[in-house]
Amino acid sequence: MAILALHSASSGLSSLSTKLDVVANNLANMNTGGFKASRVNFEDLLYQQKAQPGVENAAGTTRPHGIQVGLGTRVSGTQIDFTKGQPTADTGKFAVAIDGEGFFRVKIVDGLSRDGFGYTRSGNFVLNSERELVLGTSEGPRLEPPVQVPDEYDSVEIKPTGQVVFRNQNGVEVGSAEIQMFQFPNASGVKQIGGNIYVETDASGATFEGTPGEGSFGKLLHGFLEGSNVNPTNELIDLITTQRAFELNSQTIQAADETLQVISNLRR
Incomplete structure (x- = not known):
């Protein structure tokens, strides 16, 4: 159902917002002596097991793969980069x-x-x-x-x-x-x-x-x-990719909303 897509995309928006905050802090401290940049690590959430892999089917053979639907992502932690500054x-x-x-x-x-x-x-x-x-x-x-x-x-x-x-x-x-x-x-x-x-x-x-x-x-x-070990080029690339990923997740929410609207209009 589109409800799962809404929640997954929502978790993506929340996680990407945290990454945006971290990138912004890195860029703000480009000239802070001895500052060490941080990076955000992500991990996927639980999965709905709609069909287990390896289970015997009606034909007497085992399924080569299952049906597993993920429930989104979250920030697993922020990691400090201790490489030496110039x-x-x-x-x-x-x-x-x-x-x-x-x-x-x-x-x-x-x-x-x-x-x-x-x-x-x-x-x-x-x-x-x-x-x-x-x-x-x-x-x-x-x-x-x-x-x-x-x-x-x-x-x-x-x-x-x-x-x-x-x-x-x-x-x-x-x-x-x-x-x-x-x-x-x-x-x-x-x-x-x-x-x-x-x-x-x-x-x-x-x-x-x-x-x-x-x-x-x-x-x-x-x-x-x-000096600070912030690499402005890498941070700007991170900023761009984060923004694009944020936009894609927002489009997912729009698509899920349109799907739910179609379902709600079936009675008409």
Whole structure:
């Protein structure tokens, strides 16, 4: 019956609307440093089994196939693409990009995560009032472990291995610190809370710590920031195909409606 077509097409419209929202968010964050694009995954729904495959028929043979009518689609999840964004040179004294895998850890507001920490790929660090390195966002979460900047420093060097060296005007070292990095067993399972920050979940697993440049951890690039990994061309193609699929589903609803109208007019 056309009723099934109505419901299937309706599920398609709802799912495609979600994909449109995700594509729009990706395009909106084309210039957001360290942003990672998301993609939408779909799955089909239950099927009406009108005839089972393999069942013996009246002739004593088995059916080579059945009659199965699907009931539509739904969004199975959104998957974050953690491919590296293009690093670009930056004049910030504490700007740093990750060349490879890994996250910086920052202290966030209690209640937003189960361990009190957030994780980010963005490295636009600045100083707060207590001369600690914080993320240059509206919230300004502090880098963890903390990096304290001495008063008498004139220049800073962040080495690929995460060692931070502060020097005075004479080039004499006046302090040092270390930037540690973190990874998830399953980075796709993290939860996004905004501000370029992710928090761990049961799906992501607990983070593990490492030194930049060692093992699977990427090295640090001082004087660079990682750009967004959004590919505008791919997103626009996704936008077009999503719009066309939306139109086709709306036409399916129109066709089902016309079919029901024909059936309702049979009595006349």
